[in-house]
Amino acid sequence: MELHLEDEFYFQWHITERCNKHCRHCYQNGHPCSELPLDNLETILLRMDEALKKWNLKGSLSLTGGEPLIRKDELFALMDRINRIDSFAYYDILTNGSLVSDDIAAELKSHRKLRRVQVSLEGSSAATNDTIRGEGSFKETVTAIRRMKKHGLAISVMTTISRLNYQDIPDLFALLQNEGVDTFALERLIPEGKGKGLQDQLLSPDELRGLYESVYQMATRSKSTRILLYRPLFAQIAPDDPTVGALCSAGNNALTIMPDGSVYPCRRLPISIGNILTDSLFSIWYDSEVLWNIRNPKKLGGKCRDCDLLANCRGCRAMAYFCSGDYMAEDPQCWH
Amino acid sequence: MLALESDTVLALEQGIVLHSLPGQNHFFAFSVISGDEFKLNQTSFWVLETIGEGIKWDKLKSSFLKTFDVAPKQGESDLREIVSQFYKEKIIRRRDNGN
Numbered sequence: 001m002e003l004h005l006e007d008e009f010y011f012q013w014h015i016t017e018r019c020n021k022h023c024r025h026c027y028q029n030g031h032p033c034s035e036l037p038l039d040n041l042e043t044i045l046l047r048m049d050e051a052l053k054k055w056n057l058k059g060s061l062s063l064t065g066g067e068p069l070i071r072k073d074e075l076f077a078l079m080d081r082i083n084r085i086d087s088f089a090y091y092d093i094l095t096n097g098s099l100v101s102d103d104i105a106a107e108l109k110s111h112r113k114l115r116r117v118q119v120s121l122e123g124s125s126a127a128t129n130d131t132i133r134g135e136g137s138f139k140e141t142v143t144a145i146r147r148m149k150k151h152g153l154a155i156s157v158m159t160t161i162s163r164l165n166y167q168d169i170p171d172l173f174a175l176l177q178n179e180g181v182d183t184f185a186l187e188r189l190i191p192e193g194k195g196k197g198l199q200d201q202l203l204s205p206d207e208l209r210g211l212y213e214s215v216y217q218m219a220t221r222s223k224s225t226r227i228l229l230y231r232p233l234f235a236q237i238a239p240d241d242p243t244v245g246a247l248c249s250a251g252n253n254a255l256t257i258m259p260d261g262s263v264y265p266c267r268r269l270p271i272s273i274g275n276i277l278t279d280s281l282f283s284i285w286y287d288s289e290v291l292w293n294i295r296n297p298k299k300l301g302g303k304c305r306d307c308d309l310l311a312n313c314r315g316c317r318a319m320a321y322f323c324s325g326d327y328m329a330e331d332p333q334c335w336h
Numbered sequence: 337m338l339a340l341e342s343d344t345v346l347a348l349e350q351g352i353v354l355h356s357l358p359g360q361n362h363f364f365a366f367s368v369i370s371g372d373e374f375k376l377n378q379t380s381f382w383v384l385e386t387i388g389e390g391i392k393w394d395k396l397k398s399s400f401l402k403t404f405d406v407a408p409k410q411g412e413s414d415l416r417e418i419v420s421q422f423y424k425e426k427i428i429r430r431r432d433n434g435n
Contacts (some may be wrong), residue, residue: 250378
């Protein structure tokens, strides 16, 4: 099931920061973050449900971490609850795949509102992928993809783009097509958390433009794996194609919930705008100064402010924040 | 029905917040308690901003007539209608006895 953006509100929910991997580009900073017990997680679900009903919107969720399967008992309990709440249309699980056994794949498949399982690959070979995600990770992830496909799960692969892997994207896409992967998403490396050390691996605007042009060509030719193109800056590649580019959902129709209940506009923009257990979602959504700044194009800086593509693109606020310290500054990777 | 005397004090209801994106001509009132959302025009938004934490009806009326280019009788009638609607929608309340 796919929802139209205007019908949907999206929650990215990190139920843990714990992870069994140590990827070089991760947006986590490695500091421990307290976790909520299951009864608090269920309270959060009820608060989301209350807001969705009030807004007359359908909810979608990404349940993630850290590695969410480290808390598999709580994760499966939450999935059971979500299945019974009408206001949630579907959810995805974002995992590194390393803990997905046959039993877990079967358990995932038994949850009817699970739309896709997303894993991450950074390249078409162990040489590229494991440099970023750690030795053995490529083989583990491809094994997890095959295992989950065998159980009939829809699979999405996400790649974080940097100079470490951007030239390998065509080969990676060919691999994903061969493996029967359903969707492919690309996100830009943000120099935050552990990824701060990779600042010099950010693509230049021209490099990014070249990559996005080739990705668009791949997307239009592909008959199997679908490439998700609704990301800021993509709008410049094919301004007349409605499937390409989109306003960032931060401040628009999405929130990120952290393991301790803190709420961020986006996981990549870690500015706390409240806590879902102590502040109402209505209060956070309607009264956060950060969200109102993000919603207001007049507050954008640099070339973003007067851009002729504002209706479809306002850049990535997290990229602006971590490159300049100002989340309303221009997107430094924009070539427009 | 809201009876408006010259010393009637009006205030925003508890939990009502106001936000606008003037460049896009978007004006809103929200209840952070109930989640209700009200889309407004610029004039209605000005009225709510002016009411804020409390203002006497007489003062609100004179500010309105000074701000908007409208005949006094018509202006008062328009303002009464706007304020009554806000009261009915529970966006504003009467603030009596200093409450």
